[in-house]
Amino acid sequence: MSDGKDTELADALAEVGRKVGQTITDLLARIRPAFDAIAEAANRPDVRAVRERAEQVVRRRPCLCFCLRAHPDDRGICEALDAVVTGRSKAEMLRDFDFDVPLCAPCAAARAARQFAE
Ligand SMILES: [Zn+2]
Numbered sequence: 001m002s003d004g005k006d007t008e009l010a011d012a013l014a015e016v017g018r019k020v021g022q023t024i025t026d027l028l029a030r031i032r033p034a035f036d037a038i039a040e041a042a043n044r045p046d047v048r049a050v051r052e053r054a055e056q057v058v059r060r061r062p063c064l065c066f067c068l069r070a071h072p073d074d075r076g077i078c079e080a081l082d083a084v085v086t087g088r089s090k091a092e093m094l095r096d097f098d099f100d101v102p103l104c105a106p107c108a109a110a111r112a113a114r115q116f117a118e
């Protein structure tokens with residue numbers, strides 16, 4: 001009796017597994033052309049240039065200066081994706097908590113000038 005149930009369960013599981021496998025196979029077959037198109041496009045020189053540019057941007061450190069607060073007089077100077085120095089920033093929500101943030105050169109200069117003026 002229990003043997004029969006186990007077999008039933010095994011059959012049911014096998015059927016589910018077969019259906020899932022078939023679904024995945026179908027899905028792969030359906031998205032395969034899209035993958036091929038992407039792979040093909042990725043080798044085109046113009047696409048490769050865009051990708052390399054994106055990788056460059058990713059490699060760069062973003063400037064995490066809160067320009068509007070840190071130097072409101074010079075808010076347009078930020079080179080947002082070209083952080084070259086690390087400055088200290090004070091989180092206003094966490095009083096007395098300083099942390100290092102990457103800053104771009106113009107922001108660092110503006111912050112220093114502002115600090116000096118204060
Ligand atoms: Zn800034």
Ligand SMILES: [Zn+2]
Pocket residue numbers: 063064065077078079080103104105106107108
């Ligand atoms: Zn900046």
